[in-house]
Each structure stands twice: as structure tokens, then as C-alpha cells.
Amino acid sequence: MAMVPHERSLVKRLEGKPFALIGVNCDEKKDIQKKTEQEHKITWRSFFDGSPGSISRKWHVKYLPTIYVLDQKGVIRYKDVRGEAMDDAVDKLLKEAEAKK
Numbered sequence: 001m002a003m004v005p006h007e008r009s010l011v012k013r014l015e016g017k018p019f020a021l022i023g024v025n026c027d028e029k030k031d032i033q034k035k036t037e038q039e040h041k042i043t044w045r046s047f048f049d050g051s052p053g054s055i056s057r058k059w060h061v062k063y064l065p066t067i068y069v070l071d072q073k074g075v076i077r078y079k080d081v082r083g084e085a086m087d088d089a090v091d092k093l094l095k096e097a098e099a100k101k
Contacts, residue, residue, distance in 0.1 A: 010087065017094060021045075024061075
């Protein structure tokens with residue numbers, strides 16, 4: 001949950017850009033997920049996966065948080081970047097996407 005403030009600022013900064021932050025929640029119960037989203041003001045899409053869930057298994061998640069940054073084609077380009085490194089990765093991919101227009 002320590003990353004939520006940074007993620008919130010990233011979502012706000014990239015509003016209107018071709019960017020989406022998607023969370024996968026691994027709480028045991030969906031009501032815990034909903035409470036967490038409300039308490040931490042999580043406004044981006046977050047899927048409930050349970051523990052262990054099919055999404056986590058398919059994506060080989062071994063620990064939380066696991067971060068994947070995908071490009072416009074859905075290819076994983078960065079893994080486990082945080083803070084400024086996450087911003088740099090996203091900004092680089094947005095520039096690449098813009099250059100291809």
C-alpha cells in the first residue's frame with residue numbers, strides 16, 4: 001500500500017493519455033478489497049483475484065507487489081519498477097507510442 005500515493009499521482013498526471021493503471025487484488029475476500037480501495041482512495045480499475053487467484057498464477061506472481069509495465073501491444077517491457085523508475089518506463093513507452101502515430 002506504500003505505493004498507492006505515487007500510483008495516484010501517476011494516474012492524475014497521465015489523465016487523458018493512452019495509459020491505464022490496473023491492479024489485481026489478492027485479498028481473501030472481496031469485501032476487504034472494497035474497503036481497501038475506499039480507505040486508500042484507489043480510483044483505477046482493480047480486479048479481485050483472491051488468494052491464490054487465477055490471474056496471479058497465470059502471470060507467475062510470487063510476491064506483492066509485482067509490477068508489470070506493458071507497451072501498447074500488451075508486451076511486458078518492464079518488471080518491478082517503482083517510483084521514478086516507473087515514471088521513466090511509462091513516459092518512455094508513451095513517447096514510443098506517440099512516435100508511431
